[in-house]
Amino acid sequence: MIDIMDRSFSKAFNDELLLVQAWGDNAIRIRSFVDMKYVDRFNALLDEPISSEKVVINKNMDGIELINGKIKVVLDHRNRLTFYNNNDQVLLKEYIRLRAVKHDDGSEDVGTVDITKDFNSTLKLKSREYRSNLCGNFQVITRFESEPKEKIFGMGQYQQQFLDLKNTILELAQRNSQASIPFYISSMGYGFLWNNPGIGEVSFAKNITRWKMYSSDYIDYVVISGDEPKEILRNYANMTGKVPQMPDKLLGLWQSKLRYRTAKEVVDVVNEYKRRGIQLSTIAIDYFHWPKQGEYRFDEEYWPNPQTLISRLKNNYCVEPLISIWPTVQTDAKNYEDYFENGYLVKVNRGVPVTMQIQGNTMFIDMTNSEARNYVWSLIKKNYVDIGARYLWLDVAEPGYSVYDFDNYRYKKGSDLYCGNLYPIGYLTMVYEGLKDHQSVVTLVRGSWAGAQRYGALLWSGDIDSSFEAFRNQINTGLNVGLAGLPWWTTDIGGFHGGNPKDPEFRELLIRWFQYATFSPILRMHGDRLPHSKPLSNHGGGSMVTGAPNEIWSYGEKVEELLVKYVKIREVLKPYISKLMNEAHQFGDPVMRTLFYEYSNDPDAWDIEDTYLLGDALLIAPIEYYQETSRPVYLPKGDKWIDVWREKEYEGGEKIIIQANINQIPVFIKASQKEEFADLFAVIKEEF
The missing domain is CATH 2.60.40.1180 (Golgi alpha-mannosidase II)
Structure with a gap:
């Protein structure tokens, strides 16, 4: 049975409801619902956009076609979808290998047909497949024919050296230094959004392209046709949202290290930069400035008057403090029972519900739960925003489980396997909704997904190694993040893990990385340098170690002299970078x-x-x-x-x-x- 509407058509077939819909300009959205259980959800998408072109739907003996501007999709009598551009060239075609049952009169049984009328296959592979996992959901697989010469770009942040992702396998999940953003641009002239936030895998193989979800009950994707990549990405930005306007004051040098332990250390560093004539944009107040995770406040033993500190940084030095927060709570935090009794914590299916052990037994807060977000924001507002802080650093936002057992965690919105990639989106949404009336929101975040850009996500490359190999990986990684729809991206200059300021090779790495970062969206010093310093005390935030100094003068006079020159280059580039930030805000172009x-x-x-x-x-x-x-x-x-x-x-x-x-x-x-x-x-x- 086929139901035709003005801008879409649907087909019920055995255990599947297939919905084919014009979506904005030159794009088509495909949704499939197992057992015909239709649920309206947007995930990465904004409200349904209306096409500026007339949508045409034609039905004939061989199937049905929908034309939306520069794209056409045909659902043939094999229940296979094929997408064409406006020159009738194939962009993308579903993969099926089913045997046809032919009768003496030459007719075929509907539902048992193969990829061509003359080809019989015993593989029994469908393009859209649901296989019960016996837990109420399904392993879902979507298959497409592969063009071996196709090039694929985007998909977010993966720690490997490839710009072209053809012939790679990518996990659809968040990890520390990995951010799955399932949108890509093809050299064949189309863009593709996989609009399902579950945990899974995509294989861009030479013989087949396969999207696989481990626990889901629907398929949802969008195909966009365009004459050039810029047209495709801008169309994608119209569908999923654009970044806010980046303030010009954030386009200079961001200073950070692991970690400034006291207000005095912060002020001393800012004074040193001022003495050298360098205007910082931000300085980071990193993790464990709090007494206990989940309390979202300054530890007054080491930060006795945070409001005065923030005011001094902003008004006397024109430097914005960047406050690090984690989506975690310790079991000995003074407000732990509030989280526990109200059901604000991530649940586990097996074992002890402790998902990280840093500074004590630690649990993650469920950022898919709006009530949990409201509670956390009430603390952030009271203890940070109301005293003048306006920029937050969402660390551990994947969330950063000690063990990435995705099948073990449950959220209010569903199991981790079902919707896990929405976790950082919930975290970002909390901050965006809380700050959008104050300013244009910019949030440094370790984790992301499709649509995160509209919440002000400034993704960074996570806790990567301090090595030339890691540096090489970041260059193409940053480009793929931009092509996945996030115009803002940054790295820890010099990498995060390790790096001794006295080591000649590391000094050279830092120089080469700083040079590169000068010509990137955000110029940001950060890293866990060696050797570590001893803790200040044996309790609270004072019990945590700190890395060696990481300011531009920490690497010797020759290095400092060169880095200062590049800071000056960055300063004269700021008007140009500001223009690029405006293009990102208006159109979605990567920087x-x-x-x-x-x-x-x-x-x-x-x-x-x-x-x-x-x-x-x-x-x-x-x-x-x-x-x-x-x-x-x-x-x-x-x-x-x-x-x-x-x-x-x-x-x-x-x-x-x-x-x-x-x-x-x-x-x-x-x-x-x-x-x-x-x-x-x-x-x-x-x-x-």
């Missing part, structure tokens, strides 16, 4: 962009990794290896490019070898926009 994002008609641009555009005018090619002083750089066709260090002009379409001693990161300016960067050339001439 850091792959070459093909701006040069989609250049085939070679689709093959370039570890090189990126900051906006549309600056091309950056980071130095990624220890003691490396040169590297190949490809310059996209269609423009001329100027080397900022030598002011030499190159024709686009060339691959050149560029020299870059320890003072330099290869940077090129689009020749047609040279005048916009007169201040950059002036700083380089003066400082280098």
Whole structure:
């Protein structure tokens, strides 16, 4: 049975209800409900957008088609969906391998048909498959035909070196340093959103593309057609929301370390930067500034008058304090019983309900529970916001379980397997709703999912290693985060785990990382440097160790001298970066962009990794290896490019070898926009 409406059609078939719907411009949303149990949910999507084009639905003997602008989908008599662009070229096709039962008259039994009328398969593979897990839900699999030459970009943050994700397998789950954002852009000319927040896996193999959920009862995805990646990503941003406006005051240097233990330490660091003539944007007051997790307040033994401190930082130094919070509560916190008795905690299916052990027995707060969020926000508002703090750092937001046993945790919204990727979204929503009337919300967060950008998510790369290998991974990772719809992204300069300020190799790593971060959305110092200092006391936040100093003067005079030069470069770039932040706010464009994002008609641009555009005018090619002083750089066709260090002009379409001693990161300016960067050339001439 097929039911046709103005902008959609549905088909009931055996145990499945299939809904095919025009969704905004040039996009189609597909939903499938097992046992025909329709539930209306948006997940990553905003309210249903209306297409500016007339939606056309045609029905014939072979099936039914829906046309929405530049995209068409056909549901054929095999119950298979095929998506086409406006040139009738196949974008994406469901994969089925079922045997046809043919009768003497040549007819086929509906429901037992294969991929072609002339091909019989004994594989018995359906494109949309529900297999009971005997726990009330299903293992859900969706299969698509694979184009081996296709390139796939986006999907969020994964700690590997690949920009092109074809032939990779990705876990659809949040972990420390991993953020699953299941939207990708294909070189075939489409974008794809997997709109199911459950825990699962996607395989972009050469022979098949397969999305797998471990415990679900529906399929939900959107396919977007477009003439170029920019059109596709902007359409996606219209569907899922755009970032707020990034304040200009946050575009300078962010200072952090593991961890400032007292108000005096914070003020001393800010004073040192002021003495050097450097205007900080933020300074972080990191974890365990509290007496106990879950109390959401300053430990007055070490932070005796936090309101005065915050006022002093903001009014005397024009520096915003960045307050770290965790979604956790210790069992010995003074308000633990409030969490426990009201059901605000994450539940477990087996074992003792302790999900982390840092500073004591610790449990996670259920951020899918609106009542729990309201309670936590009441504490944050009283103890942070009402005394002047306006920027929060949502650490451990995946949440950061000691063991990622996703099948063991339960939330108010459902099991972790069913909806686990919504956890950081709930956390971000709490902060956004609490702060949006005060300001444009910017929230540093360790965890994300599709749509997080509309809540002001500034994703960072998590607790990564302090090594050149980790650095190489971040460059392509940041680009894929942008193509997954999050324009704001940052890293710990130098990595998080380890790094001795006296080690020559680490000093070089820090320099190369700082150079790269200068040309990124947010310039942010952070890390757990070695050796650690002894605790201040044996109780509360004072019992926690702190890392070695991590300020720009902590690495010796030569390093400091060079980093100061790059801070000056960042200062003259701020008007340009502000313009890019406005583009992100208005259109959804990433701040850091792959070459093909701006040069989609250049085939070679689709093959370039570890090189990126900051906006549309600056091309950056980071130095990624220890003691490396040169590297190949490809310059996209269609423009001329100027080397900022030598002011030499190159024709686009060339691959050149560029020299870059320890003072330099290869940077090129689009020749047609040279005048916009007169201040950059002036700083380089003066400082280098």
